[in-house]
Amino acid sequence: MDGKTQKLELRREVGLLGGMSLIAGTMIGSGIFMSPQSVIQNIGSPGASLVIWACCGLLAMLASLSYAELGTVIRESGGEYIYILRTAGQPAAFLFIFTSVVVVRPASMAGVALSFAVNAVAPFYQDCPPPDNVVKCVAAVGILLLAVVNCLNVRLAMKLMVFFMAAKLLSLAVIVIGGVVLLVQGNTLNFENSFEGTKLDVSAIGLAFFQCLWSYDGWNNLNSVTEELKNPQVNLPRALLIAIPMVTVLYLLVNVSYLASLTPREMMSSSAVAVTWGNKVLGGLGWFMSVAAALSAFGSLNGTFFSGGRVCFVAAREGHMPDILSMAHVRHLTPSPALIFTTFISLLVLIPGDFQSIVNFFSFTAWFFYGTTLCGLLYLKIRRPDLPRVFKVPILIPILVIMAAVFLVVAPIIDDPKIEYLYVTLFIFSGIIIYVPFIHFKLLPGLLDRVTVFLQLFLEVAPADKNL
Incomplete structure (x- = not known):
């Protein structure tokens, strides 16, 4: 080798089909x-639940179109991190990556992995809930398996994405067709007076x-891998x-199918509504929905893994994480x-993980940063x-999404204040304690140099070039 540091480039392996599959x-x-x-x-x-599902699909569409303009103006991987960095500066970008890398992304992955594990082991525990230790061990195996796949081969990871997307579409098609059959048979009772009992308070x-x-999270994942697209x-x-x-149309049709088979009370008492639907509609083949839900969660985990690692990679390249990353x-x-x-x-997050708590924490924090990104x-x-700009959206669209993000962050606090939201906010801004001495003033330079060299040799890695 010559005395120069060789720069590597990530391959552009993601085409239109791969991009659609990733989203x-x-x-x-x-x-x-x-x-x-x-x-x-x-x-x-x-009725109100169907309105919520339609509104969330519209919100995800408007937000993604705004991100598409950002992605064609700032043609770099990293998603929210790189957009905040280029528009709001280093301190704001560091607060995002600190929160994202330490909690938000891992929490999202842990939540999806727990869902995969619960459905994967459900056929073996039909008469009782599966033990927490068993669920968490299966979830850990799923995370480790996908880590190996994504580390070894981008092309294999994308093939898995396409395969699991096909499996998901098949399982959702079964639910939709089952719903159509039920509606044709006259199972429309749950759609009568469908808005009765709607809660209109802000917190609800x-x-x-x-x-x-x-359920719509992932609409922004393609922006995290722009350099590989x-x-x-x-x-x-x-x-x-x-x-x-x-996806929005599918979600609406699936929810209609659920309501054609299950009463609202039956849905609310279910721990996994698709499995309950399968047991009632498919009878002896009800286990199919448990397997389908497990495969769906596993595919979603693969997509989260694929994009999440790239955000950490870009942050390290910009000097906000250790060089080795x-x-x-x-x-490969x-x-x-x-x-x-x-x-x-x-x-680590998986050890104390609880699915519902993870969902609420993730959504609150994620929409705080989505709003910040669109301000950029x-x-x-x-x-x-x-x-x-090769793609532009009217300025009204990001304004509407920012207003929605403000509502989603503020609504739960106004109507039903909880100390957890204060903890989340304090955690986000606690990143400044790390940023000021170690990033801004660059204290202790070279502290990690020896560790970096050792890991570079051990992992067989080299610096990667950002200019593709």
């Missing part, structure tokens, strides 16, 4: 199989949105415009150190109209 495959995960009962429980009526609406938006100027908005409306494997050309680090943190888009539209 839809991550969105269709545990949520649609487990969240409908929580949505109807919070909002109080079947906010929590219903939280539970529903968990073929022809991003075209494929980024095109994948969004195909995947998100498709900005390196790629010399043969994958950001393996970042993926390994994300795996480790996710396993407003800044670029107003102050930098000269920047080349």
